[in-house]
Amino acid sequence: MRVLPSGSAAVLVELDDLAAVLGLYAALADASPDGVLDVVPAARTVLLAFDPAVTTADAVGEAVRRTTPRPSASGTGEVVELPVRYDGEDLAELAGLLDVPPDEVVRRHTQTEWTVAFGGFAPGFGYLVQPGGNWDVPRRSTPRTRVPAGSVALAGEFSGVYPRESPGGWQLIGRTDVAVLDLDREPAALLRPGVRVRFVDAG
Amino acid sequence: MTLTVLAAGPLTTVQDTGRIGQAALGIGRSGACDRGSAALANRLVGNAADAAVLEVTYGGLAVRAEADLTVVTTGARCAGATAHNAPVRLRAGELLRLGAPVSGLRTYLGVRGGIDVPAVLGSRATDVLSGLGPPVVHDGDVLPVGAASLPLPDVDLAPVPDPPGGGVTVRVLPGPRADWFGDAGWARLVGQQWQVTSESNRVGLRLDGEPIDRVRTGELPSEGMVRGALQVPPSGLPVLFLADSPVTGGYPVIGYVRDDPRRSDVDRCAQLQPGQTVRFSV
Numbered sequence: 267m268r269v270l271p272s273g274s275a276a277v278l279v280e281l282d283d284l285a286a287v288l289g290l291y292a293a294l295a296d297a298s299p300d301g302v303l304d305v306v307p308a309a310r311t312v313l314l315a316f317d318p319a320v321t322t323a324d325a326v327g328e329a330v331r332r333t334t335p336r337p338s339a340s341g342t343g344e345v346v347e348l349p350v351r352y353d354g355e356d357l358a359e360l361a362g363l364l365d366v367p368p369d370e371v372v373r374r375h376t377q378t379e380w381t382v383a384f385g386g387f388a389p390g391f392g393y394l395v396q397p398g399g400n401w402d403v404p405r406r407s408t409p410r411t412r413v414p415a416g417s418v419a420l421a422g423e424f425s426g427v428y429p430r431e432s433p434g435g436w437q438l439i440g441r442t443d444v445a446v447l448d449l450d451r452e453p454a455a456l457l458r459p460g461v462r463v464r465f466v467d468a469g
Numbered sequence: 470m471t472l473t474v475l476a477a478g479p480l481t482t483v484q485d486t487g488r489i490g491q492a493a494l495g496i497g498r499s500g501a502c503d504r505g506s507a508a509l510a511n512r513l514v515g516n517a518a519d520a521a522v523l524e525v526t527y528g529g530l531a532v533r534a535e536a537d538l539t540v541v542t543t544g545a546r547c548a549g550a551t552a553h554n555a556p557v558r559l560r561a562g563e564l565l566r567l568g569a570p571v572s573g574l575r576t577y578l579g580v581r582g583g584i585d586v587p588a589v590l591g592s593r594a595t596d597v598l599s600g601l602g603p604p605v606v607h608d609g610d611v612l613p614v615g616a617a618s619l620p621l622p623d624v625d626l627a628p629v630p631d632p633p634g635g636g637v638t639v640r641v642l643p644g645p646r647a648d649w650f651g652d653a654g655w656a657r658l659v660g661q662q663w664q665v666t667s668e669s670n671r672v673g674l675r676l677d678g679e680p681i682d683r684v685r686t687g688e689l690p691s692e693g694m695v696r697g698a699l700q701v702p703p704s705g706l707p708v709l710f711l712a713d714s715p716v717t718g719g720y721p722v723i724g725y726v727r728d729d730p731r732r733s734d735v736d737r738c739a740q741l742q743p744g745q746t747v748r749f750s751v
Contacts, residue, residue: 271644272694272725273644273725273728274727275697276693278645278692303490304491306693306716308692308717309692310692312693313693318728318729319730386691386715386716386717449601455494455495
């Protein structure tokens, strides 16, 4: 673990891999150090934004070093089920790239649970990982300017659901009617880090 | 109680202290770009710190009070401003008009009771990057004003300096990826005057100057960042993140402008007009 400086109001903790991020984030999300306003996991890092009127970078860094990470992949226990129509525009082409039939892509996508690792691309967007999934999906060479809301997509080792219409370069494999971001719902975002996700083939 | 917007000017938004604690959901903080000036506006009219104000970019706002209202402007002093750092009583039907700023970029209009539009995800801040929050203010909007909660302070005038024109020097700290640029990169960051370009907005100040070169290659996995970050994209020209910056970014952060309580250099940067220059000092 390396604690890197990030200005007057944040520290950035760099870890060896995503599993270590998930473990540290799970522990910090439960019990943030005093004065910490936001804990932001990412692929290799956890950022802690704090109120400099309340605490200091040194104190926050020290509290992080004393934090015992949770065993990774345990998630929060909460499970979200997302019915998906696997009729995405890129499904056939992606199956060809992976050298499997389209049904096999669907089977692998639905067979085991995913876990929300982190967010960041847009409000309510979660980067989902599937333990043992071994996905390695290339991004589209030309990103789409408009990806419809509810699109279920793959890129690299991640799956995701577009909360709102937006540009995007991920491979689209299907679509869900579940609103992963609903500003009038509490909580507004379904795909919070640590939440487990089960994709179900809705035919 | 309401306030009618006769002219919104180039860009006026509703802002408060922003959305805190939701960054892990990809929801950035947003809020006033010059937090200190927005907080001062609220204090001067006896509002709670999280009350919403109007952030007026490059002046041009005209509003009419539809009831007796206590108002104040802070931040960039606009031509014709009659209530700058000094609260005044607007009678029902009276107008407040702001010309262009004499210096500085963002003026805050505080109204006793606060701008009482519906909150989105716990805040009334308009985030121009994500689109969250109330819509941008338009000509003809009628903005609700809330009920006053605190006593009016006994202050006629807050003696604060106006944002400066011309060249400005702000303090910088090394960032998490300063090593991607080496000593030469750091020397280039702190060794020149950067010009604020007209592509700047609430997301960030885009700076022009001699580009900063990387000493290492490869891609950085996206990581969390906060305002004040000096992110260096492949062009080598830094972007200084402001209120509506994204929660994570994929370009290395060479340094952070200091954002200390009561003395925020990020607030000062939020007042820079395009064409002004900024120098970073250690």
